[in-house]
Amino acid sequence: MTKLKLKKQSKLGIIIIVGLIIAIIGINWTVNTIKQKQYEKSNEYKLITLGYSEKDTKTLLSKYKNKEIEFILNNKKDSIYINILKEKYFIYSKLYDYLDYYKDHDGKDLTSIVEIVNTNRHKEYYEDSKKTDISKKELMLVNKYYYLDETYEPQDLVKIPTTYAWGDYGSQQVTKDTYDAFLNLWNASHEAGYYLMVSSSYRTYAHQKEVYDQYEKSQGLEYADQIAARPGYSEHQTGYSLDIFEKGLTQKTFQDSESYLWLKDNAHKYGFIERYPEDKVNITGYTYESWHYRYVGVDAATYIYQNHITFDEYYAYFTK
Numbered sequence: 001m002t003k004l005k006l007k008k009q010s011k012l013g014i015i016i017i018v019g020l021i022i023a024i025i026g027i028n029w030t031v032n033t034i035k036q037k038q039y040e041k042s043n044e045y046k047l048i049t050l051g052y053s054e055k056d057t058k059t060l061l062s063k064y065k066n067k068e069i070e071f072i073l074n075n076k077k078d079s080i081y082i083n084i085l086k087e088k089y090f091i092y093s094k095l096y097d098y099l100d101y102y103k104d105h106d107g108k109d110l111t112s113i114v115e116i117v118n119t120n121r122h123k124e125y126y127e128d129s130k131k132t133d134i135s136k137k138e139l140m141l142v143n144k145y146y147y148l149d150e151t152y153e154p155q156d157l158v159k160i161p162t163t164y165a166w167g168d169y170g171s172q173q174v175t176k177d178t179y180d181a182f183l184n185l186w187n188a189s190h191e192a193g194y195y196l197m198v199s200s201s202y203r204t205y206a207h208q209k210e211v212y213d214q215y216e217k218s219q220g221l222e223y224a225d226q227i228a229a230r231p232g233y234s235e236h237q238t239g240y241s242l243d244i245f246e247k248g249l250t251q252k253t254f255q256d257s258e259s260y261l262w263l264k265d266n267a268h269k270y271g272f273i274e275r276y277p278e279d280k281v282n283i284t285g286y287t288y289e290s291w292h293y294r295y296v297g298v299d300a301a302t303y304i305y306q307n308h309i310t311f312d313e314y315y316a317y318f319t320k
């Protein structure tokens, strides 16, 4: 009697255990299936399915916002999305401009693409140009994409004495900061054995207009644009620019002189940069001007000098 009871009980026990095991397996299977279904909806899964490696997928997900991930998912796998991130001067908000430029210029290296787009060179000169932010003071950018309006005039202009500048006293002016920095530069250059002279400095909007209009009238718009900045687009209107030569030298002879080599390698210590270098014409949009120096302050000037970039690039990455 007891034996039979026991047998019955153990049978029941086995049934319960087996039932439980089946239930657990079932639940597990359901949970896993749901998990898998959910994972398949994730961007991680979609990126891996598109062909990105796990490592690249992690990078993409950590560096891009949802909107950009959507964009990447809607396109073919392309290493540019990873590689562009490695560019030193990559700017997130310019991503689509980089990609458009890349699409139109197959084979162009990414460093050049970033350089060009950051400095707006993917656009035509004067196209979609913006009024520059004058609150940036010595870091304001004036080029073929950023302009000053007719009324802009620096508030603290200082006259450069004729010891350091051509023309009548008062005809050459720069901002106070620029002048103070220039004096230090001048003294250092003098100690090194050179005699620097300023041949051009602050120019009013009206003056630039006169110069530009004259070229345009006599030689046409294309020529005028090549040779002169349009009114409002000249850096000389900022009061932070100087054209500097060694006494006795001209635009033709200065670039081969020792004084130029000295200036080029020492100007940054006093806050000045060579603004339109020979090997940066494609970025600045200006032909090589060995004599044109721009005051940007010691920090910016030193960075620009040491990293061999232009002010246009510096502005896009650090100032704007």
Ligand SMILES: [Zn+2]
Pocket (backbone or CB within 6 Å): 200, 236, 241, 242, 243, 291, 292, 293
């Ligand atoms: Zn100049």
